[in-house]
Amino acid sequence: MRPLRAGLVLALVLTGAAGGYFLAEHDDEKRSSFSDPEPVAAVSPSYPVNPVVVLPDPDKPALRAGLRLHRVRVGTAPFHLGLPVPRGWERSVPAAGEWRWYPPPGLVLNTYFLRVRLIGNQYQPVEQAITSRLDALRTADDVEDFRVLSLTADGFVAEYVSAGYRRVTMEKYVVRNGADAAYAWIALVGRRQDRPGMTDLFDRVVAGARP
Structure with missing residues (x-):
């Protein structure tokens, strides 16, 4: 009985080790897998951008062609x-x-x-x-x-x-x-x-x- 019992224990140990190795390898594959690169949406600049303020032109007639x-x-x-x-x-x-x-x-x-x-x-x-x-x-x-x-x-x-x-x-x-x-x-x-x-x-x- 002792050899049979020792063999059963050894089989369980080997099965557990193999299962652990499989799970560890499977987990590493999931962690090391990468998807293809994709464009990332731009974010707002970190500094404020002030719009250019343009005043109305002085009220004077436009320069005409044909000046002497x-x-x-x-x-x-x-x-x-x-x-x-x-x-x-x-x-x-x-x-x-x-x-x-x-x-x-x-x-x-x-x-x-x-x-x-x-x-x-x-x-x-x-x-x-x-x-x-x-x-x-x-x-x-x-x-x-x-x-x-x-x-x-x-x-x-x-x-x-x-x-x-x-x-x-x-x-x-x-x-x-x-x-x-x-x-x-x-x-x-x-x-x-x-x-x-x-x-x-x-x-x-x-x-x-x-x-």
């Missing part, structure tokens, strides 16, 4: 620039090497104006000058919602919000004697409603600019 122009010269020979500007617009010199023209009766904030700057002493290739200017606009503290609308080899058109007003800027770089370095920078700033008139004026001013 007359030629002026800025700078001092041999470092000067001749260009056509709207007849009757008032000239301002906010800084050395920069000139601005405003429609009569003079400065009307957040409407439109023409600005010209001589930058030949910076010896910047046109491509580099454009990149620097775009970077400056993108990172300016008083510029929001900056967007490039068109980009060419010698300039760009962009819009942004500054001081609460939507602005459109058209900018070109002029070279001298076929050089690669930018000699002058011409910009026309206005509102969205001014854009057709701005395009007409800007193209004629740039076409008539002569270093």
